[in-house]
Amino acid sequence: QVQVVESGGGLVQAGSSLRLSCAASGRTFSSYAMGWFRQAPGKEREFVAAISWSGGRIYYADSVKGRFTISRDNAKNTVYLQMNSLKPEDTAVYYCAASYGSKWWAGYEYDYWGQGTQVTVSS
Numbered sequence: 001q002v003q004v005v006e007s008g009g010g011l012v013q014a015g016s017s018l019r020l021s022c023a024a025s026g027r028t029f030s031s032y033a034m035g036w037f038r039q040a041p042g043k044e045r046e047f048v049a050a051i052s053w054s055g056g057r058i059y060y061a062d063s064v065k066g067r068f069t070i071s072r073d074n075a076k077n078t079v080y081l082q083m084n085s086l087k088p089e090d091t092a093v094y095y096c097a098a099s100y101g102s103k104w105w106a107g108y109e110y111d112y113w114g115q116g117t118q119v120t121v122s123s
Contacts, residue, residue: 002026002098002112009117014088020081020117022096030074032112033104036081038092038119045095047107049081059105064090086121093118 008020022034035050049060049070058070067086072079079096093116101109 004114006114006117011120017084022079024077029077032098034079037095040092
């Protein structure tokens with residue numbers, strides 16, 4: 001099993017940057033693909049970005065492509081989401097999740113989820 005805990009959220013102005021971190025427990029962290037998702041008030045949770053176990057494959061939602069960067073450090077059992085040029089529409093609770101499935105790149109088959117961290121972008 002993998003347990004994940006997100007951190008780094010906050011309240012920022014539009015155009016600012018934030019870096020979210022996701023600390024994972026478990027010796028098998030490096031075996032899992034990791035993803036970031038978000039859920040805005042009144043909306044369904046949506047896929048943001050995903051990274052393979054090695055970091056060699058990365059995918060982004062079109063809405064964040066070019067602004068967000070996902071990365072991971074397997075030695076630290078941590079995955080990051082660097083968010084630049086933030087917009088008010090990026091406001092959401094951001095979740096980190098781990099996947100051992102084959103469709104992780106499309107945002108599916110995530111088995112372990114964190115509690116989320118709030119990101120609020122003011123205009």
